[in-house]
Amino acid sequence: MSADANKRFRAIIVDDEDLARQVIREMLQSHPEVEIAGECANGFEAVRMTGESKPDLLFLDIQMPKLDGFEVLELIGSEVAIVFVTAHDEHALRAFEVHAVDYLLKPFTAERFDAALERVKQRIGQKLPAPTDLTAATRGPGQYTERIVVKDGTRVQIIPIAKLDYAEGQDDYVALASQGKKHLKQQTISSLEAALDPKNFVRIHRSYLVNLERVARLEPYGKDSHLAILNDGARLPVSRAGYARLKAFLDQQG
């Protein structure tokens, strides 16, 4: 049950190279059903423009200034159909993990481009299963993320891991505490935990992940639990299991 083949849809072209955008623009000329809603040259603009003009389709380069294609995807969610357009074939696997519709390798023929559009038309209108873990796609296998991208309205915040103090899980969101501010992000605390290097971040509580370097001291609290006091004075609950984990780490270092 594909969508109406004659349905018009809107696309944004994201590539930092003018000539690369030009190829796509030109190939779209023979597809009057696709309206170009905008073009942008970096990841920041792509996130902002997607938020503002709600396109159906994104032609997305991967290696770009500011945010790479996967980080853009992580921020805009899975509402938009994505066609990656890149000269690098090594990201193809990750691209399909995040349910990209297609993966065009530069340079490509008009036939290949048309085939990609055909797949887009079949996909649009279908409700996509949300990718299980988009953040996992922003790093390669066996690697830990070096920064976290967060969307504040239409603005994009980049939090380098070294500046993350702790994270608090609230249902499907995490509140990321960095330099006295909190940033909300749609992500579970478990998927965030998986993205962070366990040598630096410890899950001290079902809802709390803490940067080990920020922990000033531990205080007993109540019968079975403790409190972690951070350098900036923040007080975080530590569960019994969390205390055991934390203790193991602090003993190792001491």
Add this chain to the structure above:
Amino acid sequence: MHPILGQLRRLGFYLLAWIPLGAILLYLLAALGGLSWPRAAALAIPLCLVYAFVCLSAWYSCRGTPLETSSFSRLALTHLSAAAVAGGIWIVVAKGLAFALSTVFPGLDQQIVRDYPLLFGSGVLLYLLAVALHYVLLSDQASHEAAQREAEARVLARESELKALKTQVNPHFIFNCLNSISALTTSDSAKAREMCVLLADFLRKTLGLGEQTLIPLHDELALTRSYLSVEQIRFGVRLKLEEKTDPAVLDCLVPPLLLQPLVENAVRHGVSNLTEGGWIRIEIGRGSRDVLSIRIENNFDPETPRRKGASIGLKNVRQRLDTAYGNGARFDVQTSGDRFAVSLELPGERSVEKST
């Protein structure tokens, strides 16, 4: 190849060593065997000459039973039985010789029978001596071969390393170029052709450089410029280039593909991550003490995490400088704020002959 038979010089020394052995045999035959001196001499000299060659056969049994891997009983059995056979052969030869000589020395063929135990005993001892000698020669040969193999392996490894370093034109660069050309074919076909020519020019130059160890700086600069002119079309106004080169250093010799990877690094980690565009500044001149000094500087976005393999290009260049000059070259990397700079200093010898 037999270590003694194979070389005339060694065979000469080996036969010389048999002269004292022959003298001892002569003494034994005369003093213990009860022969007169002329008779003993007539027997001892040809016998030793024949036995010298019989003993060379020890090489085959030595090779068949290597010292390191064979058990003691196997070694003893092999060599003692071979020695017994050799001693037996020697007696047969002695018998035949005595029979032949009995025309000159009547009764020699009868006298020799008494000396069989003496001949057999000395034959066995001499053969075992030859076995020891062959083991020494074999181990010498083995260590020689091992050293040679090791040297060959080292040369091969170095060669393949150099080859790999030299031919590392980034394939994504080529794919991106082809994509730009594909864009230009309809919008600006003249420019598309220009870019084809520039790309071909660059690729041809890198291919040609693979075989050379040192090239004049102007060749390396030409390569770097043709790389940059391709990138200039890709990035357009986003890429700003500045180059200052002292014409006096253009004929200095440098390892091929020294500048180009550094400039490529500057593009990949500089301008391609900067939305507002970036700049690359190349300065080449004479440093203190007449060294060739090269500095490549670019701006970059400090907030972009360094990509995997970011420093491979730098590491390769550093390694190649080490290979070419050892401690004679300097390689420095400085980062301050949004600026990244690589400084090189190398001997910069002049080319004596004009290289093709």
